[in-house]
Amino acid sequence: DAGVIQSPRHEVTEMGQEVTLRCKPISGHNSLFWYRQTMMRGLELLIYFNNNVPIDDSGMPEDRFSAKMPNASFSTLKIQPSEPRDSAVYFCASRGQGIGQPQHFGDGTRLSIL
Amino acid sequence: GENVEQHPSTLSVQEGDSAVIKCTYSDSASNYFPWYKQELGKRPQLIIDIRSNVGEKKDQRIAVTLNKTAKHFSLHITETQPEDSAVYFCAAPKPNTGNQFYFGTGTSLTVIP
Numbered sequence: 529d530a531g532v533i534q535s536p537r538h539e540v541t542e543m544g545q546e547v548t549l550r551c552k553p554i555s556g557h558n559s560l561f562w563y564r565q566t567m568m569r570g571l572e573l574l575i576y577f578n579n580n581v582p583i584d585d586s587g588m589p590e591d592r593f594s595a596k597m598p599n600a601s602f603s604t605l606k607i608q609p610s611e612p613r614d615s616a617v618y619f620c621a622s623r624g625q626g627i628g629q630p631q632h633f634g635d636g637t638r639l640s641i642l
Numbered sequence: 643g644e645n646v647e648q649h650p651s652t653l654s655v656q657e658g659d660s661a662v663i664k665c666t667y668s669d670s671a672s673n674y675f676p677w678y679k680q681e682l683g684k685r686p687q688l689i690i691d692i693r694s695n696v697g698e699k700k701d702q703r704i705a706v707t708l709n710k711t712a713k714h715f716s717l718h719i720t721e722t723q724p725e726d727s728a729v730y731f732c733a734a735p736k737p738n739t740g741n742q743f744y745f746g747t748g749t750s751l752t753v754i755p
Contacts, residue, residue: 559741571686571731571745578741619685623741628693630676631733631743633685 530554532634534620540640546608549637552601553622561631562595562605563619571619577603610641645669646734648746655722656754663749665732666714675715676743677706678731686731690717722753 533552541547553560562574575585577597585595592611597603607614617638621631645668655661665675673694678686692699692706692715699706705718719726729748736742 561742570747573742576742584739584742628674628691630688630691632688633678635685 532620532622532632534634534637538638542642543611544609547610549605549618551603551620554632557622557624559623560603561621564616566616612641615639615641646744646746648732652750654752659722661719661722661751663717663730665746667734669737672734676733677717679728681728724753724755727753
């Protein structure tokens with residue numbers, strides 16, 4: 529089992545640039561989550577997909593953030609335009625169906641906006 | 643997480659001593675509680691979980707206890723070692739979602755050699 533795969537692992541870019549983060553969930557998992565982690569706010573849920581459909585995007589900070597899941601094995605989180613306050617570690621997690629199934633996290637993308 | 647409270651926020655113990663981290667939740671229908679360990683610069687990793695039909699679960703030096711009446715669950719680490727130093731998160735299901743979790747704010751555990 530390869531686990532949840534995220535890319536890139538690190539991203540450094542200048543403010544105003546578009547940033548795209550990628551995630552491949554564990555095969556067979558039907559739920560996918562995007563989180564942002566900072567020292568100040570801890571682990572925040574940004575958006576959650578079930579069967580490729582966005583279910584809850586109430587955590588998305590603003591219109592600069594968007595997420596897609598075109599198929600069961602791929603999701604993207606895009607920030608356009610990026611701002612320094614977007615600097616954080618972004619985690620993707622996936623979960624299988626049923627009670628008692630935990631979320632499994634990817635290794636995260638450490639994003640720095642200069 | 644607004645429906646999960648975690649205490650303490652920081653904890654220092656001497657190597658070999660025990661560490662206990664406690665979380666409380668508000669939804670009495672919650673039925674599954676995972677615990678995650680996050681080492682510095684790494685991802686949160688599931689270390690143990692418990693379902694609501696049992697009161698305790700052990701895995702070597704780690705145990706989780708659940709008190710459904712009081713709506714709290716605790717992580718117990720015995721014979722702590724320096725490699726146990728990390729941030730630990732509890733989680734509980736978000737009501738009426740089926741898939742989402744509320745995460746605790748984390749406990750930074752330091753094991754002093």
